[in-house]
Amino acid sequence: MLGLAKKTFRNGIHPPEHKDDTSQLAIRHFPFAPLLLIPLQQHIGKAASCVVRENQEISRGQLLGKPNGFMSTAIHSPAEGIVKRIGLMPSMQGKMVEGIYLQTFSGSTQEIGCGEPCGLDASPEEILNAIQQAGIVGLGGAAFPTHAKLKAPAGKTIDTLLINGAECEPYLTTDHRVMLEQYQDIFVGIRYLLKVTGAQQAIIGIEENKQNAADILRQHLPRDLPAKIAMVGTKYPQGAEKMLINVLLGRIVPCGAHSVDVHVAGVNVATCAEIGRLLPLGQGIQERVITIGGSGIIKKGNYRIPIGTPLRFLLETVGVADDISTVFLGGPMMGQAIGNLDIPITKGTSGVIAFTQQQYRKRPEKIYPCIHCGRCLDACPMMLIPSQLGLLARNEQFTTMAEHFHLNECFECGACSFVCPSHIPLVQLFRIAKNSIKKQAKERH
Numbered sequence: 001m002l003g004l005a006k007k008t009f010r011n012g013i014h015p016p017e018h019k020d021d022t023s024q025l026a027i028r029h030f031p032f033a034p035l036l037l038i039p040l041q042q043h044i045g046k047a048a049s050c051v052v053r054e055n056q057e058i059s060r061g062q063l064l065g066k067p068n069g070f071m072s073t074a075i076h077s078p079a080e081g082i083v084k085r086i087g088l089m090p091s092m093q094g095k096m097v098e099g100i101y102l103q104t105f106s107g108s109t110q111e112i113g114c115g116e117p118c119g120l121d122a123s124p125e126e127i128l129n130a131i132q133q134a135g136i137v138g139l140g141g142a143a144f145p146t147h148a149k150l151k152a153p154a155g156k157t158i159d160t161l162l163i164n165g166a167e168c169e170p171y172l173t174t175d176h177r178v179m180l181e182q183y184q185d186i187f188v189g190i191r192y193l194l195k196v197t198g199a200q201q202a203i204i205g206i207e208e209n210k211q212n213a214a215d216i217l218r219q220h221l222p223r224d225l226p227a228k229i230a231m232v233g234t235k236y237p238q239g240a241e242k243m244l245i246n247v248l249l250g251r252i253v254p255c256g257a258h259s260v261d262v263h264v265a266g267v268n269v270a271t272c273a274e275i276g277r278l279l280p281l282g283q284g285i286q287e288r289v290i291t292i293g294g295s296g297i298i299k300k301g302n303y304r305i306p307i308g309t310p311l312r313f314l315l316e317t318v319g320v321a322d323d324i325s326t327v328f329l330g331g332p333m334m335g336q337a338i339g340n341l342d343i344p345i346t347k348g349t350s351g352v353i354a355f356t357q358q359q360y361r362k363r364p365e366k367i368y369p370c371i372h373c374g375r376c377l378d379a380c381p382m383m384l385i386p387s388q389l390g391l392l393a394r395n396e397q398f399t400t401m402a403e404h405f406h407l408n409e410c411f412e413c414g415a416c417s418f419v420c421p422s423h424i425p426l427v428q429l430f431r432i433a434k435n436s437i438k439k440q441a442k443e444r445h
Protein backbone atom coordinates (compact mmCIF):
# COMPACT_ATOMS: atom_id res chain seq x y z
CA MET A 1 0.00 0.00 0.00
CA LEU A 2 1.45 3.35 -1.01
CA GLY A 3 1.44 5.77 1.91
CA LEU A 4 1.67 9.41 0.83
CA ALA A 5 3.19 10.89 3.95
CA LYS A 6 3.16 14.53 2.84
CA LYS A 7 3.23 16.59 -0.31
CA THR A 8 6.48 18.40 0.13
CA PHE A 9 9.63 18.53 2.23
CA ARG A 10 10.76 20.94 4.93
CA ASN A 11 12.52 24.13 3.83
CA GLY A 12 13.40 24.76 0.18
CA ILE A 13 12.67 27.81 -1.94
CA HIS A 14 10.40 29.07 -4.71
CA PRO A 15 12.58 30.59 -7.45
CA PRO A 16 10.71 31.89 -10.54
CA GLU A 17 10.00 28.84 -12.72
CA HIS A 18 10.38 30.28 -16.25
CA LYS A 19 9.11 27.04 -17.82
CA ASP A 20 6.28 28.35 -19.99
CA ASP A 21 8.52 29.33 -22.93
CA THR A 22 9.47 25.73 -23.69
CA SER A 23 7.08 23.39 -21.86
CA GLN A 24 4.49 23.72 -24.67
CA LEU A 25 6.97 23.01 -27.47
CA ALA A 26 7.28 19.45 -28.81
CA ILE A 27 10.74 17.87 -28.97
CA ARG A 28 12.53 18.62 -32.26
CA HIS A 29 15.61 17.02 -33.82
CA PHE A 30 18.77 19.13 -33.75
CA PRO A 31 21.00 19.11 -36.85
CA PHE A 32 24.41 17.45 -36.89
CA ALA A 33 27.40 19.75 -36.35
CA PRO A 34 30.21 19.34 -38.90
CA LEU A 35 32.53 18.31 -36.06
CA LEU A 36 31.41 16.49 -32.91
CA LEU A 37 33.58 16.39 -29.79
CA ILE A 38 32.84 13.15 -27.98
CA PRO A 39 34.55 12.77 -24.59
CA LEU A 40 35.35 9.21 -23.51
CA GLN A 41 34.32 10.11 -20.00
CA GLN A 42 30.78 11.43 -19.79
CA HIS A 43 29.94 9.70 -16.55
CA ILE A 44 31.11 9.38 -12.97
CA GLY A 45 33.79 6.67 -12.77
CA LYS A 46 36.41 5.55 -15.26
CA ALA A 47 36.59 6.80 -18.86
CA ALA A 48 35.57 4.33 -21.56
CA SER A 49 38.42 2.62 -23.47
CA CYS A 50 38.64 3.88 -27.04
CA VAL A 51 38.05 1.13 -29.64
CA VAL A 52 38.46 3.19 -32.83
CA ARG A 53 41.48 4.78 -34.52
CA GLU A 54 42.17 8.03 -36.31
CA ASN A 55 40.93 8.21 -39.94
CA GLN A 56 38.52 5.32 -39.37
CA GLU A 57 35.09 5.66 -40.94
CA ILE A 58 32.31 5.33 -38.40
CA SER A 59 28.62 4.42 -38.67
CA ARG A 60 25.95 6.03 -36.61
CA GLY A 61 25.48 4.13 -33.37
CA GLN A 62 28.85 2.34 -33.66
CA LEU A 63 30.71 1.64 -30.43
CA LEU A 64 33.49 4.21 -29.88
CA GLY A 65 34.49 3.32 -26.34
CA LYS A 66 33.84 0.19 -24.30
CA PRO A 67 33.32 0.22 -20.52
CA ASN A 68 36.57 0.14 -18.58
CA GLY A 69 35.47 -1.83 -15.53
CA PHE A 70 32.23 -1.82 -13.56
CA MET A 71 32.17 1.94 -12.84
CA SER A 72 32.29 2.87 -16.50
CA THR A 73 29.92 2.83 -19.47
CA ALA A 74 30.07 2.59 -23.23
CA ILE A 75 30.22 5.53 -25.65
CA HIS A 76 28.58 5.36 -29.11
CA SER A 77 28.82 7.43 -32.23
CA PRO A 78 26.02 9.98 -32.64
CA ALA A 79 26.60 10.26 -36.41
CA GLU A 80 28.20 8.77 -39.50
CA GLY A 81 31.62 10.27 -40.06
CA ILE A 82 35.36 9.93 -39.84
CA VAL A 83 37.58 10.07 -36.75
CA LYS A 84 39.71 13.17 -37.37
CA ARG A 85 41.62 13.03 -34.13
CA ILE A 86 41.75 11.28 -30.77
CA GLY A 87 43.07 13.63 -28.15
CA LEU A 88 42.32 16.20 -25.48
CA MET A 89 39.24 18.40 -25.61
CA PRO A 90 37.68 20.99 -23.26
CA SER A 91 35.11 19.90 -20.72
CA MET A 92 32.52 21.55 -18.51
CA GLN A 93 34.70 20.89 -15.46
CA GLY A 94 37.32 23.24 -16.91
CA LYS A 95 39.95 20.56 -17.51
CA MET A 96 40.99 18.91 -20.77
CA VAL A 97 39.75 15.35 -21.21
CA GLU A 98 40.45 12.58 -23.71
CA GLY A 99 37.93 12.23 -26.52
CA ILE A 100 37.14 11.63 -30.17
CA TYR A 101 36.84 14.41 -32.78
CA LEU A 102 34.31 13.07 -35.30
CA GLN A 103 33.88 14.83 -38.62
CA THR A 104 30.30 14.06 -39.62
CA PHE A 105 29.08 13.15 -43.08
CA SER A 106 26.23 15.34 -44.24
CA GLY A 107 22.75 13.88 -43.97
CA SER A 108 23.79 11.25 -41.43
CA THR A 109 20.69 9.35 -40.46
CA GLN A 110 21.47 5.68 -40.73
CA GLU A 111 21.44 3.78 -37.46
CA ILE A 112 22.92 0.45 -36.46
CA GLY A 113 22.49 -1.56 -33.34
CA CYS A 114 25.38 -1.69 -30.88
CA GLY A 115 24.66 -5.25 -29.87
CA GLU A 116 21.97 -7.81 -29.33
CA PRO A 117 18.53 -6.44 -28.46
CA CYS A 118 17.73 -7.15 -24.82
CA GLY A 119 14.14 -8.30 -24.29
CA LEU A 120 12.07 -8.29 -21.15
CA ASP A 121 12.61 -12.03 -20.88
CA ALA A 122 16.32 -11.44 -20.16
CA SER A 123 17.66 -12.11 -16.66
CA PRO A 124 18.32 -9.18 -14.28
CA GLU A 125 22.09 -9.61 -14.84
CA GLU A 126 21.63 -9.53 -18.62
CA ILE A 127 19.51 -6.37 -18.36
CA LEU A 128 22.12 -4.68 -16.14
CA ASN A 129 24.80 -5.58 -18.66
CA ALA A 130 22.66 -4.26 -21.54
CA ILE A 131 22.17 -0.95 -19.68
CA GLN A 132 25.94 -0.63 -19.25
CA GLN A 133 26.65 -1.57 -22.88
CA ALA A 134 24.06 1.00 -24.03
CA GLY A 135 26.05 3.66 -22.17
CA ILE A 136 23.10 4.73 -20.04
CA VAL A 137 23.78 7.21 -17.25
CA GLY A 138 21.59 9.45 -15.09
CA LEU A 139 20.22 11.98 -17.58
CA GLY A 140 18.95 14.31 -14.85
CA GLY A 141 22.46 15.76 -14.72
CA ALA A 142 24.27 13.42 -12.33
CA ALA A 143 25.64 11.17 -15.11
CA PHE A 144 26.08 8.33 -12.63
CA PRO A 145 26.27 4.99 -14.49
CA THR A 146 22.73 3.62 -14.22
CA HIS A 147 23.70 -0.06 -14.06
CA ALA A 148 25.91 0.69 -11.04
CA LYS A 149 23.11 2.57 -9.30
CA LEU A 150 20.67 -0.27 -9.85
CA LYS A 151 22.85 -3.03 -8.47
CA ALA A 152 21.91 -3.35 -4.81
CA PRO A 153 24.92 -4.26 -2.64
CA ALA A 154 24.89 -7.73 -1.11
CA GLY A 155 22.39 -8.01 1.73
CA LYS A 156 20.35 -4.97 0.64
CA THR A 157 16.96 -5.14 -0.99
CA ILE A 158 14.84 -2.74 -3.02
CA ASP A 159 11.07 -2.65 -2.63
CA THR A 160 10.27 0.56 -4.53
CA LEU A 161 11.36 1.96 -7.85
CA LEU A 162 11.09 5.74 -7.78
CA ILE A 163 10.86 7.39 -11.19
CA ASN A 164 11.85 11.00 -10.77
CA GLY A 165 9.76 13.34 -12.92
CA ALA A 166 9.90 16.29 -10.53
CA GLU A 167 12.16 18.47 -12.69
CA CYS A 168 12.30 21.32 -10.17
CA GLU A 169 15.17 23.26 -11.76
CA PRO A 170 13.94 26.56 -13.28
CA TYR A 171 13.79 26.78 -17.10
CA LEU A 172 14.24 23.04 -17.73
CA THR A 173 11.33 21.21 -19.34
CA THR A 174 13.00 18.16 -20.91
CA ASP A 175 11.54 15.64 -18.46
CA HIS A 176 8.16 17.30 -18.86
CA ARG A 177 8.25 16.83 -22.64
CA VAL A 178 9.60 13.28 -22.37
CA MET A 179 6.66 12.38 -20.10
CA LEU A 180 4.21 13.88 -22.59
CA GLU A 181 5.78 12.35 -25.70
CA GLN A 182 7.53 9.16 -24.61
CA TYR A 183 5.19 7.67 -22.05
CA GLN A 184 5.26 4.28 -23.78
CA ASP A 185 9.09 4.20 -23.52
CA ILE A 186 8.75 5.11 -19.83
CA PHE A 187 6.39 2.19 -19.20
CA VAL A 188 8.72 -0.25 -21.00
CA GLY A 189 11.66 1.20 -19.04
CA ILE A 190 9.77 0.61 -15.79
CA ARG A 191 9.25 -3.05 -16.71
CA TYR A 192 13.01 -3.52 -17.20
CA LEU A 193 13.79 -1.63 -14.00
CA LEU A 194 11.30 -3.57 -11.87
CA LYS A 195 12.89 -6.80 -13.06
CA VAL A 196 16.43 -5.60 -12.40
CA THR A 197 15.76 -4.21 -8.93
CA GLY A 198 13.21 -6.75 -7.72
CA ALA A 199 11.01 -3.83 -6.58
CA GLN A 200 7.34 -4.65 -6.14
CA GLN A 201 6.06 -1.21 -7.13
CA ALA A 202 7.05 1.86 -9.10
CA ILE A 203 6.06 5.42 -8.28
CA ILE A 204 6.42 8.22 -10.79
CA GLY A 205 6.84 11.44 -8.78
CA ILE A 206 5.78 14.60 -10.63
CA GLU A 207 5.59 18.23 -9.46
CA GLU A 208 2.14 19.80 -9.52
CA ASN A 209 3.17 22.24 -12.23
CA LYS A 210 3.22 19.36 -14.76
CA GLN A 211 -0.36 18.19 -14.36
CA ASN A 212 -0.78 17.41 -18.08
CA ALA A 213 2.17 14.99 -17.92
CA ALA A 214 0.58 13.20 -14.96
CA ASP A 215 -2.74 13.06 -16.80
CA ILE A 216 -1.29 11.48 -19.92
CA LEU A 217 0.70 8.93 -17.92
CA ARG A 218 -2.39 8.00 -15.88
CA GLN A 219 -4.50 7.75 -19.02
CA HIS A 220 -2.11 5.30 -20.71
CA LEU A 221 -0.79 3.40 -17.70
CA PRO A 222 -0.98 -0.32 -18.58
CA ARG A 223 -3.31 -2.18 -16.23
CA ASP A 224 -0.75 -4.88 -15.48
CA LEU A 225 2.06 -2.43 -14.55
CA PRO A 226 2.41 -2.03 -10.76
CA ALA A 227 3.06 1.70 -11.05
CA LYS A 228 1.41 4.84 -9.67
CA ILE A 229 1.67 8.49 -10.52
CA ALA A 230 2.07 10.71 -7.45
CA MET A 231 1.97 14.49 -7.41
CA VAL A 232 4.25 16.52 -5.16
CA GLY A 233 4.31 20.23 -4.37
CA THR A 234 6.22 22.57 -6.66
CA LYS A 235 9.25 23.63 -4.68
CA TYR A 236 13.00 23.69 -5.24
CA PRO A 237 14.84 21.23 -4.85
CA GLN A 238 11.94 18.78 -4.87
CA GLY A 239 13.71 16.68 -7.53
CA ALA A 240 16.59 15.80 -5.22
CA GLU A 241 16.20 12.08 -4.66
CA LYS A 242 16.31 12.27 -0.87
CA MET A 243 13.54 14.88 -0.88
CA LEU A 244 11.36 12.82 -3.18
CA ILE A 245 11.82 9.65 -1.12
CA ASN A 246 10.88 11.55 2.00
CA VAL A 247 7.80 13.11 0.46
CA LEU A 248 6.47 10.06 -1.35
CA LEU A 249 7.41 7.28 1.03
CA GLY A 250 7.91 9.02 4.35
CA ARG A 251 11.40 7.49 4.57
CA ILE A 252 14.49 9.44 5.61
CA VAL A 253 17.81 8.56 4.04
CA PRO A 254 20.26 8.83 6.98
CA CYS A 255 23.48 10.91 6.84
CA GLY A 256 26.07 9.20 4.68
CA ALA A 257 23.55 6.60 3.43
CA HIS A 258 21.99 6.09 0.00
CA SER A 259 18.53 5.45 -1.39
CA VAL A 260 19.15 1.71 -1.38
CA ASP A 261 19.58 1.87 2.42
CA VAL A 262 15.88 2.73 2.61
CA HIS A 263 15.02 0.10 -0.05
CA VAL A 264 14.55 2.53 -2.93
CA ALA A 265 16.09 2.73 -6.41
CA GLY A 266 15.67 6.19 -7.89
CA VAL A 267 15.87 6.74 -11.65
CA ASN A 268 15.29 9.94 -13.59
CA VAL A 269 12.27 9.72 -15.89
CA ALA A 270 14.27 10.49 -19.07
CA THR A 271 16.80 7.79 -18.14
CA CYS A 272 13.92 5.35 -17.70
CA ALA A 273 12.55 6.33 -21.13
CA GLU A 274 15.94 5.75 -22.77
CA ILE A 275 16.17 2.29 -21.21
CA GLY A 276 12.72 1.51 -22.58
CA ARG A 277 13.60 2.90 -26.00
CA LEU A 278 17.13 1.55 -26.52
CA LEU A 279 17.28 -1.91 -24.94
CA PRO A 280 14.73 -3.53 -27.28
CA LEU A 281 16.72 -2.15 -30.23
CA GLY A 282 20.17 -3.10 -28.94
CA GLN A 283 21.33 0.50 -29.39
CA GLY A 284 23.38 2.88 -27.27
CA ILE A 285 22.82 6.53 -26.36
CA GLN A 286 23.67 8.72 -29.35
CA GLU A 287 21.63 11.79 -28.46
CA ARG A 288 19.59 13.20 -25.62
CA VAL A 289 16.76 15.69 -25.08
CA ILE A 290 17.81 19.09 -23.75
CA THR A 291 16.03 22.37 -23.10
CA ILE A 292 17.55 25.36 -24.87
CA GLY A 293 16.09 28.49 -23.36
CA GLY A 294 16.50 31.74 -21.48
CA SER A 295 16.12 35.30 -22.68
CA GLY A 296 19.37 35.11 -24.70
CA ILE A 297 18.06 32.37 -27.03
CA ILE A 298 15.95 33.07 -30.12
CA LYS A 299 14.67 29.59 -31.10
CA LYS A 300 13.91 28.24 -27.65
CA GLY A 301 12.73 24.68 -27.32
CA ASN A 302 13.37 21.08 -26.41
CA TYR A 303 15.70 19.35 -28.82
CA ARG A 304 16.92 15.80 -29.33
CA ILE A 305 20.55 16.71 -29.88
CA PRO A 306 23.54 14.56 -30.91
CA ILE A 307 26.01 13.98 -28.08
CA GLY A 308 29.21 15.91 -28.77
CA THR A 309 27.54 18.97 -30.37
CA PRO A 310 29.78 21.96 -29.55
CA LEU A 311 28.12 24.79 -27.67
CA ARG A 312 29.21 27.29 -30.34
CA PHE A 313 27.38 25.36 -33.09
CA LEU A 314 24.34 25.00 -30.84
CA LEU A 315 24.12 28.74 -30.19
CA GLU A 316 24.68 29.62 -33.85
CA THR A 317 21.90 27.23 -34.85
CA VAL A 318 19.26 28.51 -32.42
CA GLY A 319 20.38 32.15 -32.64
CA VAL A 320 21.22 34.40 -29.73
CA ALA A 321 20.32 37.92 -28.64
CA ASP A 322 22.83 40.72 -29.34
CA ASP A 323 23.42 41.35 -25.65
CA ILE A 324 23.85 37.72 -24.58
CA SER A 325 25.81 37.65 -21.35
CA THR A 326 25.88 34.31 -19.53
CA VAL A 327 25.41 30.73 -20.70
CA PHE A 328 24.65 27.91 -18.29
CA LEU A 329 24.97 24.20 -18.91
CA GLY A 330 22.10 22.72 -16.90
CA GLY A 331 19.74 25.07 -15.10
CA PRO A 332 20.68 28.28 -13.34
CA MET A 333 20.47 26.72 -9.84
CA MET A 334 22.64 23.61 -10.15
CA GLY A 335 24.15 24.17 -13.56
CA GLN A 336 27.42 25.83 -14.38
CA ALA A 337 28.16 29.13 -16.11
CA ILE A 338 30.36 28.42 -19.13
CA GLY A 339 33.10 30.57 -20.61
CA ASN A 340 34.38 28.23 -23.34
CA LEU A 341 32.01 27.71 -26.29
CA ASP A 342 34.03 24.75 -27.60
CA ILE A 343 32.67 22.56 -24.80
CA PRO A 344 30.41 19.79 -26.17
CA ILE A 345 26.99 18.62 -25.03
CA THR A 346 27.43 15.37 -23.12
CA LYS A 347 25.03 12.79 -21.69
CA GLY A 348 24.76 14.76 -18.44
CA THR A 349 23.72 18.04 -20.09
CA SER A 350 20.04 18.62 -19.38
CA GLY A 351 19.87 22.16 -20.72
CA VAL A 352 21.59 25.18 -22.20
CA ILE A 353 20.19 28.37 -20.71
CA ALA A 354 21.49 31.73 -21.93
CA PHE A 355 20.67 35.13 -20.46
CA THR A 356 20.84 38.63 -21.82
CA GLN A 357 22.74 41.25 -19.87
CA GLN A 358 19.47 42.85 -18.95
CA GLN A 359 17.93 39.71 -17.49
CA TYR A 360 20.87 38.12 -15.80
CA ARG A 361 21.18 39.71 -12.44
CA LYS A 362 24.90 39.35 -11.90
CA ARG A 363 25.83 39.02 -8.27
CA PRO A 364 26.96 42.40 -6.98
CA GLU A 365 30.74 42.62 -6.67
CA LYS A 366 30.34 43.49 -3.05
CA ILE A 367 29.78 40.72 -0.56
CA TYR A 368 28.51 41.88 2.80
CA PRO A 369 29.14 40.24 6.18
CA CYS A 370 26.66 37.67 7.44
CA ILE A 371 23.86 39.42 9.30
CA HIS A 372 22.66 36.17 10.92
CA CYS A 373 19.22 36.51 9.38
CA GLY A 374 18.78 32.72 9.25
CA ARG A 375 17.33 32.69 5.73
CA CYS A 376 19.88 30.15 4.55
CA LEU A 377 18.90 27.79 7.39
CA ASP A 378 15.25 28.06 6.40
CA ALA A 379 16.17 27.34 2.77
CA CYS A 380 18.47 24.34 3.23
CA PRO A 381 16.60 21.08 2.49
CA MET A 382 19.29 19.09 4.29
CA MET A 383 18.89 21.04 7.57
CA LEU A 384 22.52 22.15 7.43
CA ILE A 385 23.79 25.46 8.80
CA PRO A 386 25.03 27.18 5.62
CA SER A 387 25.98 30.42 7.44
CA GLN A 388 28.33 28.52 9.77
CA LEU A 389 29.68 26.42 6.90
CA GLY A 390 30.31 29.62 4.95
CA LEU A 391 32.24 31.14 7.80
CA LEU A 392 34.37 28.02 8.20
CA ALA A 393 34.98 27.85 4.44
CA ARG A 394 36.26 31.41 4.36
CA ASN A 395 38.63 30.52 7.19
CA GLU A 396 39.66 27.37 5.30
CA GLN A 397 38.57 25.12 8.17
CA PHE A 398 37.56 22.42 5.74
CA THR A 399 38.04 19.45 8.05
CA THR A 400 35.78 21.00 10.70
CA MET A 401 33.16 21.58 8.00
CA ALA A 402 33.21 17.92 7.05
CA GLU A 403 33.54 16.38 10.49
CA HIS A 404 31.22 18.58 12.54
CA PHE A 405 28.89 20.32 10.09
CA HIS A 406 28.11 17.51 7.60
CA LEU A 407 29.53 19.25 4.53
CA ASN A 408 29.20 16.03 2.54
CA GLU A 409 25.44 16.08 2.98
CA CYS A 410 25.33 19.31 0.97
CA PHE A 411 24.39 18.42 -2.60
CA GLU A 412 25.05 21.96 -3.87
CA CYS A 413 21.46 22.86 -4.66
CA GLY A 414 22.28 26.56 -4.25
CA ALA A 415 19.13 27.39 -2.26
CA CYS A 416 21.19 29.03 0.51
CA SER A 417 23.11 31.28 -1.92
CA PHE A 418 19.85 32.22 -3.64
CA VAL A 419 18.28 33.65 -0.49
CA CYS A 420 21.35 35.24 1.14
CA PRO A 421 20.80 39.02 1.39
CA SER A 422 24.54 39.55 1.93
CA HIS A 423 25.29 37.92 -1.46
CA ILE A 424 27.67 35.44 0.14
CA PRO A 425 28.48 32.85 -2.57
CA LEU A 426 27.83 29.99 -0.16
CA VAL A 427 27.53 27.13 -2.63
CA GLN A 428 30.72 28.16 -4.43
CA LEU A 429 32.53 28.18 -1.08
CA PHE A 430 31.23 24.68 -0.38
CA ARG A 431 32.43 23.42 -3.76
CA ILE A 432 35.89 24.82 -3.08
CA ALA A 433 35.91 23.21 0.36
CA LYS A 434 34.88 19.81 -1.02
CA ASN A 435 37.48 19.94 -3.79
CA SER A 436 40.16 20.89 -1.29
CA ILE A 437 39.22 17.96 1.00
CA LYS A 438 39.30 15.57 -1.98
CA LYS A 439 42.69 16.89 -3.08
CA GLN A 440 44.13 16.51 0.42
CA ALA A 441 42.80 12.95 0.62
CA LYS A 442 44.40 12.12 -2.75
CA GLU A 443 47.74 13.54 -1.65
CA ARG A 444 47.66 11.39 1.50
CA HIS A 445 47.23 8.19 -0.56
Ligand code: SF4
Pocket: 379, 380, 381, 382, 383, 384, 386, 409, 410, 411, 412, 413, 414, 415, 416, 417, 426, 427, 430
Ligand atom coordinates in the same frame (compact mmCIF):
# COMPACT_ATOMS: atom_id res chain seq x y z
S1 SF4 B 1 23.75 24.24 -1.27
FE1 SF4 B 1 24.07 22.78 0.39
S2 SF4 B 1 24.03 24.01 2.26
FE2 SF4 B 1 23.12 25.26 0.62
S3 SF4 B 1 20.95 24.86 0.76
FE3 SF4 B 1 21.73 23.37 -0.73
S4 SF4 B 1 22.20 21.52 0.47
FE4 SF4 B 1 21.96 23.24 1.93
Ligand code: SF4
Pocket: 369, 370, 371, 372, 373, 374, 375, 376, 377, 386, 387, 390, 419, 420, 421, 422, 423, 424
Ligand atom coordinates in the same frame (compact mmCIF):
# COMPACT_ATOMS: atom_id res chain seq x y z
S1 SF4 C 1 21.38 34.03 4.56
FE1 SF4 C 1 23.39 35.02 4.40
S2 SF4 C 1 23.29 36.71 5.84
FE2 SF4 C 1 21.60 35.36 6.37
S3 SF4 C 1 22.42 33.96 7.93
FE3 SF4 C 1 22.74 32.97 5.97
S4 SF4 C 1 24.79 33.54 5.36
FE4 SF4 C 1 24.16 34.98 6.96
